[in-house]
Amino acid sequence: MIVGVPREIKTNENRVALVPAGAEALAGHGHRVVVERGAGVGSGFADDLYVKAGAELVPDASTVWRQAELVCKVKEPVPAEWPLLRRDQVVFTYFHFAADEALTRAHLKAAPVCIAYETVQLPNGELPLLTPMSEVAGRMAIQEGAKYLEKLQGGRGVLLGGVPGVAPAEVVILGGGVVGANAAKMAAGLGAIVTLLDLSLERLRYLADVMPPNVRLLHSNRHTILDAIARADLVIGAVLIPGGKAPHLVGREDLKRMRAGAVIVDVAVDQGGCVETIHPTTHADPVYVVDEIIHYGVANMPGGVPRTSTMALTNATFPYARKLAALGWKAACRDDAALRAGLNIVGGKVVYPAVAEAFGLPLAEPESVL
Numbered sequence: 001m002i003v004g005v006p007r008e009i010k011t012n013e014n015r016v017a018l019v020p021a022g023a024e025a026l027a028g029h030g031h032r033v034v035v036e037r038g039a040g041v042g043s044g045f046a047d048d049l050y051v052k053a054g055a056e057l058v059p060d061a062s063t064v065w066r067q068a069e070l071v072c073k074v075k076e077p078v079p080a081e082w083p084l085l086r087r088d089q090v091v092f093t094y095f096h097f098a099a100d101e102a103l104t105r106a107h108l109k110a111a112p113v114c115i116a117y118e119t120v121q122l123p124n125g126e127l128p129l130l131t132p133m134s135e136v137a138g139r140m141a142i143q144e145g146a147k148y149l150e151k152l153q154g155g156r157g158v159l160l161g162g163v164p165g166v167a168p169a170e171v172v173i174l175g176g177g178v179v180g181a182n183a184a185k186m187a188a189g190l191g192a193i194v195t196l197l198d199l200s201l202e203r204l205r206y207l208a209d210v211m212p213p214n215v216r217l218l219h220s221n222r223h224t225i226l227d228a229i230a231r232a233d234l235v236i237g238a239v240l241i242p243g244g245k246a247p248h249l250v251g252r253e254d255l256k257r258m259r260a261g262a263v264i265v266d267v268a269v270d271q272g273g274c275v276e277t278i279h280p281t282t283h284a285d286p287v288y289v290v291d292e293i294i295h296y297g298v299a300n301m302p303g304g305v306p307r308t309s310t311m312a313l314t315n316a317t318f319p320y321a322r323k324l325a326a327l328g329w330k331a332a333c334r335d336d337a338a339l340r341a342g343l344n345i346v347g348g349k350v351v352y353p354a355v356a357e358a359f360g361l362p363l364a365e366p367e368s369v370l
């Protein structure tokens with residue numbers, strides 16, 4: 001099969017969908033790998049590494065899209081890429097169709113086979129191609145929070161781990177899923193006093209078994225949240241209601257109970273945020289202040305560390321890409337229920353319920369297109 005990797009052109013997107021090791025593995029299995037010049041540079045993978053791995057470099061995206069039977073990307077095709085889409089070509093990437101009607105209609109019209117990273121789902125409900133980005137964001141939330149706690153960044157001037165004789169900082173984490181657990185591990189590792197709150201008792205029981213002793217686990221309710229944030233130096237927002245907006249667990253009035261110069265990193269900002277006063281920010285201008293509390297609301301945190309994010313993402317996506325290349329999309333999706341759940345649009349039909357619901361479009365069963 002011909003596997004194509006265009007350079008990402010969405011603003012500030014430096015990740016790439018295939019690393020040289022992946023190109024080598026595909027080429028070694030007899031596939032042709034066509035990579036746009038410069039595709040890996042933002043993640044630190046120079047063109048010659050792909051050539052050494054057995055890929056062919058091509059000068060522009062249109063050559064990749066014209067030749068490839070399977071296009072591997074990171075972000076959804078942007079309008080400049082829509083004219084390049086071809087009927088029956090497989091596109092494997094993050095799409096987030098339900099959030100964008102124009103994107104959905106462009107793909108219905110062009111009729112490629114769209115397999116969305118974000119809906120590939122294991123039988124136990126896990127979303128294996130979202131998990132690595134939550135891991136990155138959770139870990140990065142502590143790094144960013146520690147930075148903005150510094151005085152010159154506007155913070156309280158507190159070192160997360162303290163020093164012998166001086167108490168460490170208090171870190172409060174709202175939500176103990178993938179983001180929250182990764183944030184807790186990082187903060188605890190730095191020596192902070194960590195309080196992690198979750199609604200799910202089952203999840204709290206699991207976390208109690210795996211977290212170090214400087215992580216206190218509490219059931220999340222209005223009382224525990226208010227009590228915790230009053231003592232916090234750093235608050236991390238990490239709740240998720242699947243398919244819904246994040247609940248506002250910290251209201252505007254609640255900020256008055258917090259210590260001046262404390263920092264909030266609301267990782268859940270991409271779902272509306274769990275802090276009422278959060279709004280999305282960018283890596284170029286990540287923070288703002290409300291009532292003396294620093295707010296960090298970067299909606300694409302993994303984009304700040306593209307090398308790590310690319311490797312984490314491709315570790316998870318590559319086995320599926322390899323299967324699509326080896327078997328073809330129909331046999332691969334018949335064989336693998338997780339990949340089948342990734343099918344969103346096929347041949348001009350919506351086959352994923354949430355996308356059909358979002359825009360009142362007819363829904364075809366995935367099995368009917370296989």
Ligand SMILES: NC(=O)c1ccc[n+]([C@@H]2O[C@H](COP(=O)([O-])OP(=O)(O)OC[C@H]3O[C@@H](n4cnc5c(N)ncnc54)[C@H](O)[C@@H]3O)[C@@H](O)[C@H]2O)c1
Nearest residue numbers: 134137175176177178179198199220239240268299300301
């Ligand atoms: N900003 C970014 O760059 C970025 C990157 C990755 C993920 N995210 C976002 O981070 C959020 C968390 O993602 P995740 O992968 O950790 O999700 P997850 O499903 O693994 O975890 C969410 C947790 O929130 C808990 N929860 C739900 N309601 C709660 C409440 N009222 N109080 C306390 N806990 C509650 C759930 O029980 C669950 O354990 C999502 O909104 C995700 O989209 C953002």
